[in-house]
Amino acid sequence: MHKKLEARNVNVFYDQTHVIKDVNLAVEQHSVTAFIGPSGCGKSTFLRLYNRMNDLIEGFRKEGEILIDGRDIYQRDLRVEDLRKKVGMVFQKPNPFPKSIYENVIYGLKIRGVNNKNLLDETVERCLRQAALWDEVKDNLRKSALALSGGQQQRLCIARAIATEPSVLLMDEPASALDPISTSKVEELIYELKSQFTIIIVTHNMQQAGRVSDKTAFFYLGELVECDSTKKIFTNPTDSRTQDYITGRFG
Amino acid sequence: MHKKLEARNVNVFYDQTHVIKDVNLAVEQHSVTAFIGPSGCGKSTFLRLYNRMNDLIEGFRKEGEILIDGRDIYQRDLRVEDLRKKVGMVFQKPNPFPKSIYENVIYGLKIRGVNNKNLLDETVERCLRQAALWDEVKDNLRKSALALSGGQQQRLCIARAIATEPSVLLMDEPASALDPISTSKVEELIYELKSQFTIIIVTHNMQQAGRVSDKTAFFYLGELVECDSTKKIFTNPTDSRTQDYITGRFG
Amino acid sequence: MRIPERLIVGVLGACAGLTILITLGILYTLASEAVVFFSEVPITDFLTDTQWTPLFTEKHFGILPLLAGTLLTSFIAIFFALPIGLTIAIYLNEYAPRSFAFSIKPILEILAAVPTVVYGYFALTVVTPFLQGFIPGLAGFNALGAGFVMGIMIIPLISSLSQDALYAVPKSLREASYGMGATRLQTAFQVLVPAASSGITVSVILAISRAVGETMIVAIAAGMQPNLTADPTVPIQTITTFIVQISMGDVPHGSLEYRTIFAAGISLFVLTFILNNISFWFKKRYRMKYE
Amino acid sequence: MNKVTANRIKDQAFRAFGLFCTLFGLIMLAVFVGDVVLKGIGRIDLDFLTNLPSRFPERAGIFTALMGTCWILFLTAAIAIPVGVSAGLYLEEYGRKNRFANLVEINITNLAGIPSIIYGLLGLELFVRTLKLGQSVLAGALTLALLILPIIIVATRESVRAVPKSLREASLAMGATKWQTIWLQVLPASVGGILTGVILALSRAVGEAAPLIVVGALAYVPFAPSSPMDEFSVLPIQIFNWVSRPQQGFITNSAAAIIILLMVTFLMNGVAIFFRNRWQRRVKW
Amino acid sequence: MTHLEAEIKNLKTELLDMFHLVRTQLEKSRESLVRLDKDLAREVMVNEKRVNAFELKVDRDCENTIALFNPVAIDLRFVLACLKINSNLERIGDIADGICQFVLNIKMEPEKDLLEATRMMEMFDTSIEILEEVRLAFENEDTRLARSVFKKDELLDEINMNANQAVAEFIKNHPDRINQSLYLLSSIRKLERVGDQCKNISEEIIFYIEAKVLKHKSREQKQA
């Protein structure tokens, strides 16, 4: 399969603290990869390397290369705005803009100057359908996004993220603020989206990693301990630290 | 076994909304009962009936009886402060007071005017031991509680709650803000505490209910759908709504 | 970053930089005139002389009477406002029904929005005559009436900021305390007030600073007589009122009298500067704790 | 009596005391306002509003002062709002890391605490004397603009800061530039707070007398200003002037003027509170 | 449909395939015995490898489903039932294989009258029939049908009981064909096991659908 994302000897520092230690990781196209690991092991940090959201953080420093489709995304001549168009992100807490549902979805297009009404309408419908939200909101697209329930908001955020037609979707604990029912809806959605996107999901919920991902990467103290098929990780992990973590015998 | 807590035909209203509908529930002494159910089904509301924390909420109204050891706790002549001494509570987010560890534990005694230094010292050690925290903090009891990690803070909150020697412990999603490792420590603790306390725990995490509880009560839209032994609920629930919920086929 | 963004940032940054220029302007203005002033009046005289008579023929330039007046009125104001303000804050936060607290708070804040000339008018025409009924020998212009009214003015400053600080204490802490069986009073004084102590301190210091810099109330109601006294019943003069007094007359630019207001101004500036920085330091500590 | 009972009694006693304190301030305000209305309401008529100042209390009006206040309000707003909001945005959005911003931050905290009369001294030296604007409306407005600048900056920063990080991250992650994020998300989300701050700041400016006295606004100005360079007076100064006179007629006049001034400030505060409440209720994340 | 539902559907399909595979094996072994077709017998023995592989796959899938999806209640019962049904089916496969081994071992066609006396072919047919019924019960979640299996199994038990006697008689009359007779007896014992396995499968089906444990209960209790 095509290697969509590749990290080569990546190290990350926040000022003096070394939070990602020499990580090599390849992610295949159209797969779901879960990042698991104890709190503070660097999952979020590593995830945010892929769309350079870490650049906003003071004291952040990176070594090594992050390639998307074989191209280093930290190159000088690459515009970070363009990168982020290609690499969508969904956050832990649903964070719709305080605007209408419609405007939320088209936000990514509008900031790029797309104004064609038909195109926008089409995009809204397509993305909301893909996000399994269309049926629930099609009659009130002009309603404020804040009036939606938490689970709906999160699916709206996913719809918004896929409106710019990214090829990669990053999700940082996308369901940890949701109740079980909304969670399972979002998980379904992830499952369905993987035919079109390369998805990376950070999760604290081991069961979730089991349910949604094809591959699982276990991080510990900034190291990538093990990355293998989720089935393997959950039935017969190679590293004893992984086994201890997933069986809850840790620390 | 001794019926520690009993709810008889309980209804709760917030202004006009009917949030608890005619619930009857008996809880045995020295057992762990888990409340599960979709968000907003009234678990927290029902839990907070037992220590009358709902009294603080405007528009709250209750019908029916809540008995502890056969005595109605909503009787006129019962002091709510005394009740709360008997019924400890642990909250979702660890909420230690911004004081030292020591002061946190003795807070409940101090507000009752206990000043005997020896007694206080003893209580601190006993409670911290019970909360499986003593070894980690015994050398810095004067350190600020805020300097502890999330999981330690939550165990401190449990120590604080048991310092007044309650017989009932209420826990509203006590581990939902914790990472898996801290969560499992808190779960262990619950398991150990049940020999001395009657524990009720609200949780969104079905697996958690499975792991820690003897009985599980499933709430749905303010109704108590089913309350049975956890094993029964998880292997062969009677009500189809329960089955749908725990197998994730809901909504 | 592309060019337009850079431009925007440049403009915004310039606006931010302007605030530095203001400070420099104030410092320069005060200092340059004060330097000339202190070249004529020895600074030791300024700090130790117990009389302030720049407009008399026998000129004395001792700041102490003005300082005493300033501190006296401020003290009276805080003496009234602190207990009342703090009690209000606790009451609104813990006891009052939410809806009541919600509607009463903006109304209380109106106390602080009333222009100070108006308070001056009240002090002079309502409060002092009223007090004269109890305190024989109370002068028509006095520190007590002015200070009392000033206190009313700064009540909301204390109550609002303190309540904000109390409110910022996580709800979970209150619930924890109630859950332990504490009464509201115990919760307020043993958990909330200590947790919000930095914020409350900030509010008090800011209130003092405000009282020290207050002009119109004292200008109208406290008289304009520089007295080195702690007696609240007699007329006094504060640093601010002195500046007003001089400004009212058409004092020629470049005269010594003109410069006295800058000397007085720099004293006032130093005083408030110190207070502000104490509160700033507290605020920082407070913010760190609740991150 | 056991400890718990004692605690309950203390609790109830404090409740009563708290209610008393809360009402105390309001009662005083009511007494004051009642007093001033009783004394001044009879004096208010069209003549009072349109007459020029006079040596005779019965003929004196507040026209020039009222117009001066309007001019001051308008010019101050025009100067302070753009500068203040811009500076606030810069500090909160761009200037988080550099030392310059740090300096500005400390500086603004200090500026906010400097007594208004000191701004008067600055205005006197800078605008009146150095820039030779004279004792004009413009000089006064500039002075007041400087005075309320920190308030606007702080209000802007606070409402901008209240915009959750998640909203910013959402926009940036969509590929928006920083300015797009600010313009499309942060500003709209914080406009309510900024507006509230601005109105409160202006209402403060309307009530200020001390700095304008120092700058040289005069109690007696024969004509309403017709350009920014004209001399002017404002309501608070007019009141100060009247209240300082011994004649009872002028005291009555001042009471009447106070009614007008209070109406203006209360109105502005009311609007600000309205905005704040609506904004708080509408935006919840 | 949730992932888990998809996964469960998949497990079911796999297990139905397994049913089919095993049934084919059983039918072929019957054919090979009747016609003493050693090639067919060899084919069955080769295919046994496939059955084994399939058993492992289903096993692995059940394990993965439990590890990844944490099924509970009916879902868990289903997966556990699959695990057991799977191993029962594999045993039936073993039996077919064992019978074919015996076909390879004997020298000449089995005596018609011995076959008749032992009612072995009847047993074979009944076994296949029962297996098919169990498959249907599984496919349609039909506990009534599953229960009917218990009754049918009794026929097999009966034949098995009598077989000892029949074989003994036959040996007495044909002392030269002891070996063959003993092999046949073993096969009959094996076929009886097919009935038992199907009974087990039925029990598992009822367990997962109704959460009733029928294992080790008498037939009367089972019918209840």
Next chain:
Amino acid sequence: MTHLEAEIKNLKTELLDMFHLVRTQLEKSRESLVRLDKDLAREVMVNEKRVNAFELKVDRDCENTIALFNPVAIDLRFVLACLKINSNLERIGDIADGICQFVLNIKMEPEKDLLEATRMMEMFDTSIEILEEVRLAFENEDTRLARSVFKKDELLDEINMNANQAVAEFIKNHPDRINQSLYLLSSIRKLERVGDQCKNISEEIIFYIEAKVLKHKSREQKQA
């Protein structure tokens, strides 16, 4: 110790009890056969009920453990292994029961020379020995020991192979004792199954400890 660990420890204890129970059954059935002690045989058949009940309990506990604790990785493999070992043990219990049934059926003590020729007692002893070894392997998580079982099982297979011949001989010489001989042959077949079941248990032990699947592999592959 986490709850799950406690639960797993508990499962292990239960299963060891089950091992013990089954072993006792097997030993008693041996005794009853040697001494034709029908009372002892009856005792074994009564105890079989206990074995069955115990099997159900272990089964239920495994199911509960999975439902409540969602074990993964080695924990899950352990629970699944328990499930299977449990049913294997129950089958060994069945076998002991079956042999006792045969003891009740026969009229006189089995011929010494038939027993010798079929090496039945050797088979019995080896079975019990293997069962004990498997138990030890399980108790100590000793995969070396578990592997050694595969070798021992070959002895059983060999005896079983030859038994057919031995019984055939015996019947030829003692046509009057056909019935008894056939019962004995059935018992031998059953004992051979004990070896198979133990082999299965060993495979499960190795599977859960090493996550290696040995089922359906040749012995050479297994030793690797």
